Structure formats: C-alpha cells, structure tokens
Amino acid sequence: MKTKLKYVWTFLLILTTVSAFSQKINKNFEIKDGHFLLNGKPFSIYSGELHYPRVPSQYWKHRLQMMKAMGLNTVTTYVFWNYHEETPGKWNFSGEKDLQQFIKTAQEVGLYVIIRPGPYVCAEWEFGGYPWWLQNIKGLKIREDNDQFLIETKKYITQLYNQVKDLQITNGGPVIMVQAENEFGSFVSQRKDIPLASHRTYNAKIVKQLKDAGFSVPLFTSDGSWLFEGGSVVGALPTANGEDNVENLKKIVNQYNNNQGPYMVAEFYPGWLGHWAEEFPRVDATTVARQTNKYLKNDVSFNYYMVHGGTNFGFTNGANYDKNHDIQPDLTSYDYDAPITEAGWRTPKYDSLRAVISKHTKAKLPEIPAPIKVIEIKDIQLNKVYNLFNYAAGQEIIKSDKPQSFEELNQGHGYVLYRRHFNQPIKGILDLKGLRDYATIYINGEKVGELNRYYNQYTMPIDIPFNAKLEILVENWGRINYGERINENTKGIISAVKIGDTEITGNWEMTKLPFLNDFASTIKAKPVDEGKQVKLKDVPTVYQGEFDLNEVGDTFIDMQKWGKGVIFVNGKNIGRFWKQGPQQTLYIPGVWLKKGKNEVIIFDQLNETVQTKVSTVKTPILDQLAK
Structure with missing residues (x-):
C-alpha cells in the first residue's frame, strides 16, 4: 500500500511540475491578426506612465497600487540612459536605480510593464536621457546614423537587456512590450538637413540593436499621427501620441501596419508639463474621462502620460526650446496635473477615471491606498551661513x-x-x-x-x-x-x-x-559671523540648518521668500527653486527624513533677502507666478 501511495505521489508531483513548467513557457504576449494577445487571448492595454527615478523607491509600491486601484492593468516607464551610466562605462542599477526591483514590484501588485528605453526619451528629462559626455566624443552625432553614436547606444541597450531579460513575459516576468526610439518623427520633421533615407537607416538600426540584444517581446514606435512617415519603422507596431480621433487613429495605423490594428495611443495626456516663469497647465477632468470612455468603447489601448509624474529631483529636469525663449527649463515638480499628484494623492480626476474604467470592465477594483502621512515643520533655524565665494576659494x-x-x-x-x-x-x-x-x-x-x-x-x-x-x-x-x-x-x-x-x-x-549630494562635506569655509550676515545681500549664499523630528512624513518646503537655487535635505538634492514660480514649494518625501536630527542646506544664488529660517507646509504651491 505504501509503495502504491509513493508512486501516486511521485506521479502527481511530476504532473504538477510539468504543468507549472508548461504554464511558464506558454506565457506570452504577441501582436497577431490585428490584436494584442496575452497567452493567446485578446487583451487591451490600460496603462499609466510612471517613471521610477521620479519617485523614491520606498514609494514605488504605493504608487503602483494607486494605479491598480484606478483600474489600470499596465505600467509604462521610460528608462533613462544618463541615470544609469553615471560616468563613461560606470553603470548603476542599484538602490534608487534598481530597475529590476521596480519591475518586480509592479508584477507583485498585478501590473504588466511596458519599457520605453529610447535611447532618446524626451520626458522633460535632462538631455532627453542622453549622457552629457556624449558631446565630448569626437565625431559623434546624436540621434543619427553615426558609427560613434551607435557604438554607445549598443553598449546601453546591452546593459539594459542584461537587467531585464529574465523579466520579459516569455521568462515569467511582467514585461510585455518595448519601445524603439521615441517620437522620432518629430526629429525627422525638424532635421530636414538629413535625408529621409538616413533617418530610416538609423531608426532601423536601433530596432536591430534591441532585437540583437535579445528582446523577444513586441516592439513599438510612438509618434504624433501626422509624423508616422518619419517615425514608423519595419518590425515595430506604430502607435499614436495624443490622438483623440479614433477613426483617424485607425486610418493612420492601418496605413503603416498592413491595414490592421491593434490600435494604441501610447501617450494620452491627462495633464501637461510645466516650465518656470509660465502658468501651471491644467487639463479638465471631464474631458479626460470622456476621451477615456471613447477609447474603451472602440477597443483602443492607451497609456496615460502621466498617470503620476513625481519629481525632477536634483539636476534631472530638462528644458524645451522655442523661438521666443532660447530655453524653457522644466519645473522641479513633475506633478503634470496628473490623476495622482506629485505626492501620491488621489484627485477628482483620478476618481472620474476610476469610475469610467470600472464601469467598462465591470471589475471590482482594489481599495484605494491611504495617502502617505503629511507633516509640517515650523521655523527651521539656519544657524550657519556661508559666502559662496569663500566656499569656492577652497x-x-x-x-x-x-x-x-x-x-x-x-x-x-x-x-x-x-x-x-x-x-x-x-x-x-x-x-x-x-x-x-x-x-x-x-x-x-x-x-x-x-x-x-x-x-x-x-x-x-x-x-x-x-x-x-x-x-x-x-x-x-x-x-x-x-x-x-x-x-x-x-x-x-x-x-x-x-x-x-x-x-x-x-x-x-x-x-x-557641481553641488553633488556630498555637498555638505565639501564646505571648508568658515560661517559668516551673525552680525556681518547682512552684508551677504545680493551675494550667492549657502545656508545650513538642523531640525529635530519626533515623527516623519511627507512635506513641502516653502520658498516664497527666497530667490533662486537648490536645496539639500539629509544629503539629497531635492531640486531647484526660483522666485518667478509658478512652483513655490519643493516636495520632501518623508522617507528621506528621519526621527531625530535632520539637516537642510539651501543655496540661494540671488540672496536678495538675507534669511534666518525656513518652514515647510502640508499643501504644495505649484501655480503661483511672481507678481
């Protein structure tokens, strides 16, 4: 009897193992017969964009759970080349830069993942994701069919693949698609000096590098619908950014995709980006909800750009260029008027979209996670003050x-x-x-x-x-x-x-x-005596202060009385401020504070008013331009 039971249990174990293995190897995501197919069944992508560098790693799960509770099934993220290749040949995918952990957290929450690695990403990010030092390589031409440039992109794509290869859906992970390049049609339209054939050759080589590296999930491109001629490429599904006309979307995709779908808006804008010295942009919640409903009814997949923007910490913000301004620098806050705020709060826009999606899918959605605790810190005394010229002398x-x-x-x-x-x-x-x-x-x-x-x-x-x-x-x-x-x-x-x-x-x-995160330890100058600090008016000045906390939580440092500069909290550069606005507060994540002693360093390049203290508030000010 024992022998028979032993054989039965052995048989069941083998059957279970084979079944599990079979399920693992059968997992796939493909584009076939004009549809997205997940494990062989039709699938619609309801995605939101969230960039892991713009959110403290301790908050990734919270923000992803917010997305899941909104009714989304996928998270899309750019990968920023210059975030990971810190200096030539020195790569960092650890800690806050742990892309693998971000993807695994998304899978844990129940979200699929779409990766947008560029190499160019735009994203209101410094240099569109390119490492600044590429400009020092002799003969290199960015975003062109240029041997020196393609040597560097291949290194990047290889490093990226080694990080995520086991996280593709074919290997049991959540990654279902990868974007090739980004909005390349816009670049083609701007660079008429380069022949279209050369543009196409470059774009095709990026697709080939992604495939040669080993990416096995479907590739796609992302462009305005009127720019497909320059941006689409053989071997990648064309998707349209900001296209609200469903019939036009289908018409243009059919034209460049063998007269068939699937149809996807890879950037659907529920908000918009903001620049310094310009009005903070707002997008009406009702308009976004109605457009979402239109996509849902017409089997159009979509990705909210952004569903949660986060923050351009440190010196990561990018800038635009137009004919009126040689540069339009982006705000530190990347709130984007998104459904989920910079600090991870739900908004009326979030509630509207959640209602629309849940009504369409008829699925019971998870409970909405509670917001992170918010605190207020009054009158942080700035008891050490330095003349920057004295600092520079050392x-x-x-x-x-x-x-x-x-x-x-x-x-x-x-x-x-x-x-x-x-x-x-x-x-x-x-x-x-x-x-x-x-x-x-x-x-x-x-x-x-x-x-x-x-x-x-x-x-x-x-x-x-x-x-x-x-x-x-x-x-x-x-x-x-x-x-x-x-x-x-x-x-x-x-x-x-x-x-x-x-x-x-x-x-x-x-x-x-360079004002790196170890800035505090590099200060060798003596503080200016209190009685002489008044002489620092209009002189670039560094302020240093300490404060004690009994509890930690998110907060917003109030810079309405200050000029222009950057702030460090416990060694982390939380970003830039400028009196012009519209952003007048900077977000301090609670996970970067600690019970007990904390440090703040503020550099004010203008220093039009000599300061003695600074406070934080519970509500951000993002829409107040200087009068």
Whole structure:
C-alpha cells in the first residue's frame, strides 16, 4: 500500500511540475491578426506612465497600487540612459536605480510593464536621457546614423537587456512590450538637413540593436499621427501620441501596419508639463474621462502620460526650446496635473477615471491606498551661513586663456564660477551670447547684474575699475530635451566674452561647483559671523540648518521668500527653486527624513533677502507666478 501511495505521489508531483513548467513557457504576449494577445487571448492595454527615478523607491509600491486601484492593468516607464551610466562605462542599477526591483514590484501588485528605453526619451528629462559626455566624443552625432553614436547606444541597450531579460513575459516576468526610439518623427520633421533615407537607416538600426540584444517581446514606435512617415519603422507596431480621433487613429495605423490594428495611443495626456516663469497647465477632468470612455468603447489601448509624474529631483529636469525663449527649463515638480499628484494623492480626476474604467470592465477594483502621512515643520533655524565665494576659494581652480564650457571642464551639472582679474579699467557692453544658461555678475564681490537665457538677456552695461575682479556665476539650468536645439547642449560660457568690441582673453579662472549630494562635506569655509550676515545681500549664499523630528512624513518646503537655487535635505538634492514660480514649494518625501536630527542646506544664488529660517507646509504651491 505504501509503495502504491509513493508512486501516486511521485506521479502527481511530476504532473504538477510539468504543468507549472508548461504554464511558464506558454506565457506570452504577441501582436497577431490585428490584436494584442496575452497567452493567446485578446487583451487591451490600460496603462499609466510612471517613471521610477521620479519617485523614491520606498514609494514605488504605493504608487503602483494607486494605479491598480484606478483600474489600470499596465505600467509604462521610460528608462533613462544618463541615470544609469553615471560616468563613461560606470553603470548603476542599484538602490534608487534598481530597475529590476521596480519591475518586480509592479508584477507583485498585478501590473504588466511596458519599457520605453529610447535611447532618446524626451520626458522633460535632462538631455532627453542622453549622457552629457556624449558631446565630448569626437565625431559623434546624436540621434543619427553615426558609427560613434551607435557604438554607445549598443553598449546601453546591452546593459539594459542584461537587467531585464529574465523579466520579459516569455521568462515569467511582467514585461510585455518595448519601445524603439521615441517620437522620432518629430526629429525627422525638424532635421530636414538629413535625408529621409538616413533617418530610416538609423531608426532601423536601433530596432536591430534591441532585437540583437535579445528582446523577444513586441516592439513599438510612438509618434504624433501626422509624423508616422518619419517615425514608423519595419518590425515595430506604430502607435499614436495624443490622438483623440479614433477613426483617424485607425486610418493612420492601418496605413503603416498592413491595414490592421491593434490600435494604441501610447501617450494620452491627462495633464501637461510645466516650465518656470509660465502658468501651471491644467487639463479638465471631464474631458479626460470622456476621451477615456471613447477609447474603451472602440477597443483602443492607451497609456496615460502621466498617470503620476513625481519629481525632477536634483539636476534631472530638462528644458524645451522655442523661438521666443532660447530655453524653457522644466519645473522641479513633475506633478503634470496628473490623476495622482506629485505626492501620491488621489484627485477628482483620478476618481472620474476610476469610475469610467470600472464601469467598462465591470471589475471590482482594489481599495484605494491611504495617502502617505503629511507633516509640517515650523521655523527651521539656519544657524550657519556661508559666502559662496569663500566656499569656492577652497576648491580647485582651472586656468585657461578663454572660458571653458562645463563639458570641457568634465562637469555635467550644477554651477561654474568664472573669474578674471583686470589690471586696467574697461567699460562698455558686456556680451555673453554664449551664456548657457543663467548668470549673476559681480565686480569685486558686489553684484552688478544678471543675465538669463530664458528672457534672451545676453548683454548688459559694465564698468570695471582699475585692478578689479570680474566674477560670473553660471548655472546649467537643464539641457534641452526636445526641439531643434537638442544637438546644441553644451553648458557654461561656450563662446567669447566681449566688452564692447574687445574680446576678453587670457587669465581666465574657473571653479567647478557641481553641488553633488556630498555637498555638505565639501564646505571648508568658515560661517559668516551673525552680525556681518547682512552684508551677504545680493551675494550667492549657502545656508545650513538642523531640525529635530519626533515623527516623519511627507512635506513641502516653502520658498516664497527666497530667490533662486537648490536645496539639500539629509544629503539629497531635492531640486531647484526660483522666485518667478509658478512652483513655490519643493516636495520632501518623508522617507528621506528621519526621527531625530535632520539637516537642510539651501543655496540661494540671488540672496536678495538675507534669511534666518525656513518652514515647510502640508499643501504644495505649484501655480503661483511672481507678481
């Protein structure tokens, strides 16, 4: 009897193992006969875009659960090349950059994953995702059929594949699709100087690199429907961005996809991006809900861009370019007026979309996760105050006959202080046409003006006396991520400095101020005595303070009384502020605070008012322009 039972149990174990193995190897996602098929059955993609670098890793699960509770079945994310290749050949996929963990968390929550690796991603992200140092490679031409560039993209795609290969659905993971390039049709329309055949060759080579790396899930492209001619590519499903006309969507996809579907809007905009010094954009919730309903009724798959925007922490924000502004830097907040706010809160827009989706799918949705606790911190005393010029005096000085760009200095982000001593007086119009991007100008430590690429301000009168020092503090405001100038993205002072008709050459000194996360530990200068701090007005100033907490939670630091600069909290650069608005507060995730002692460092480049304290509030201010 025992022997028979042993054989029965062995047989059942083998059967179960074979069944489990069979289920694993049978999992697949494909495009067939004009449909998305998941494990052989028709499937509609209800996706939301969320970028893992814009959300603290401790909050990934919460935000993904918010998406699941809204009725979505998929999360889409860009992968930012420059986020992972920190310096040439040095790759980081750990900690906050753990893409594998993000994908696994999505699977745990019950979401499929779509990856958009570019290599170009746009995304209102610094340089559209490209590493800044690509511009230092001789002969390299970004986003073209260029051997040097394609060597670098292949390295990136190979590294990416090694991270996610086991997470494709064919290997039991949640990754169902991968995008090839991104909005390439827009680039084709902007670069008429490049033959269409060359554009097509480049795009096809990116598809080939993805396939050669080993990606086995379907590939797709993403463009405005009127740009498919330049953006679509053989071997990838064409999808349309922002297309609200279902008939037009089907017509244009049919034209470029063998007269059949499936039909997908890869970027459906429930909100919009925001720039400094411009009104915060709002998109009506009713309009978004009605358009969602239209897609659902017509079997159109979609991806909300963004369902949750998050934050451009540190120096990660990008910028646009147009004819009126040489640069339009993006806000630190990437709230995007999305259904889920920057801090992960539900909105009326979220509730409307949840109701529409649940009515269509007739599925019982999970409970909506509770929001993260919010706290308020009053009157953080700023008891150490430093003159930035004194700080810079303790840093390395690079000498050159002409001002060098950030790239020539091998610096990606932050600030550079340019200095020159004048033995003889000189007077005239200071011309900084090569300014990239924002500068404050000083003579012997006293501010005499500022120049600003956003307002196309490149010149100002200047009067330098005998035996005087000219100092120009320049901020990289974020490299252009979209538009015709993406190939012109060097920073600092990139052409000759002139006063009148005289080109100022010889004896330039440069101090690199990258303001990395270890910024606090690099401060070697002595604090300015309290009685003398009033003299820091209009001088670039670093403030340092400590505060104790009995409890932690999300909060928003209030910068309405400040000028322009960046903030560090417990060593993390939480982003930029500027008095112009519309963003007047910066988001501090509670997971970056701790019970007990905390530190804040604020750098104010303008310092028009000497400060003694700063507070946080429970509600963000994102739509208040300076009067």
